[in-house]
Amino acid sequence: MNRRSFLKWANMAGLAVGLPSVSAFGTASEDAKPGSLANAPATKKVASPETLLLKDYRPKSIYKIPVTEIAKAKFPVIDMHSHPYAKTAREIEEWVKNMDEVGVEKTMILTMTTGAEFDSIQKKYSKYPDRFEMWCGFDFAGHDKPGFGAAAVKELERCQQAGARGVGEIHDKGKGLRSGKSNAPGMHPDDVRMDALWEKAGELGMPISLHVADPIWMYQKMDRYNDGLMNAYEWRLDNQPGIVGLAGMVDILERTVQRHRNTTFIACHFANLDYDLARLGEALDRNPNLYADISARYAETAPIPRFASQFYAKHADRLVYGTDMGVDKAMYRVTFRILESLDEHFYEAEQFSYHWSLNGFGLSGAILKQVYHDNAAKLLAARRA
Numbered sequence: 001m002n003r004r005s006f007l008k009w010a011n012m013a014g015l016a017v018g019l020p021s022v023s024a025f026g027t028a029s030e031d032a033k034p035g036s037l038a039n040a041p042a043t044k045k046v047a048s049p050e051t052l053l054l055k056d057y058r059p060k061s062i063y064k065i066p067v068t069e070i071a072k073a074k075f076p077v078i079d080m081h082s083h084p085y086a087k088t089a090r091e092i093e094e095w096v097k098n099m100d101e102v103g104v105e106k107t108m109i110l111t112m113t114t115g116a117e118f119d120s121i122q123k124k125y126s127k128y129p130d131r132f133e134m135w136c137g138f139d140f141a142g143h144d145k146p147g148f149g150a151a152a153v154k155e156l157e158r159c160q161q162a163g164a165r166g167v168g169e170i171h172d173k174g175k176g177l178r179s180g181k182s183n184a185p186g187m188h189p190d191d192v193r194m195d196a197l198w199e200k201a202g203e204l205g206m207p208i209s210l211h212v213a214d215p216i217w218m219y220q221k222m223d224r225y226n227d228g229l230m231n232a233y234e235w236r237l238d239n240q241p242g243i244v245g246l247a248g249m250v251d252i253l254e255r256t257v258q259r260h261r262n263t264t265f266i267a268c269h270f271a272n273l274d275y276d277l278a279r280l281g282e283a284l285d286r287n288p289n290l291y292a293d294i295s296a297r298y299a300e301t302a303p304i305p306r307f308a309s310q311f312y313a314k315h316a317d318r319l320v321y322g323t324d325m326g327v328d329k330a331m332y333r334v335t336f337r338i339l340e341s342l343d344e345h346f347y348e349a350e351q352f353s354y355h356w357s358l359n360g361f362g363l364s365g366a367i368l369k370q371v372y373h374d375n376a377a378k379l380l381a382a383r384r385a
């Protein structure tokens, strides 16, 4: 399953949580076959270049240059951004085996759920307490009624007692907060109604995995100039009036993080500032309680390897590894290749659905160790202090 079909599946499944619909397993091996283009049946016919569609364009690199295969990450890895993809005991076992093979020590399962749904996921994964951590969501029921807060705080405390170690993934793509199936249209993270929840999470030592906005191309015009058109069109936001834009959401993120200094926030996916890493750098510099995860933005940063690796060097103490892309060994290995190697001009359209070619960052051992492991370990250990 490539990232586009994976995301489509995750979205249909209410962001992959709790529903026994299509599994990340089973379909994965079939879709991941080299040369099989799950999304591009048109390529089965020989398309004329005159009529070839961008979504079907699958160039192959012609360069005779080094190709680095990284079976296992250079250092033990903590994956700070994943979801309960494995639904059965057998699938969980298979995932653990994959993690062993590629060198992932521990995975944060962002369940986005509360109540019985959280408890059942927690129970399913309880056989491997050293390999998986369960993070719960928020219950936004009654967010639009006076007195919202007390019940949500109570449920957060209950989840923590049931085993939740953090909170996530909480989304706000501009229309208001969402935690899996629970949502709060129009209420953004910096809303005073959210104060009690953020504060309680800090008090309980639960870090927050917070996803704001979406990649910039989705806000731009869907035309010939849109650099990320093939993914942007599917996830477009340009046609949604009244939505808070990307810059506005990043400001909201910063205001939230500033208001709650005793709470640790992890901005998912570089806060969607993969196109403007300097802006993310400013936010990190201003906010000691802010981290960023690098999940699901590998393809968006690999086209700019020199600028990206400089950014990693500058903020090596605040970036944490994450995937958010299923459980396949091939998926993990692509992320290692981008972080570790100096390979150039390679395509991973099966994983990411972009026609762009990618390049490795060649990060140093010291930086890799921080991003793969040490920053996350430090952040997680701080909870027990």
Ligand SMILES: [Zn+2]
Binding pocket: 081, 082, 083, 110, 169, 324
């Ligand atoms: Zn995610």
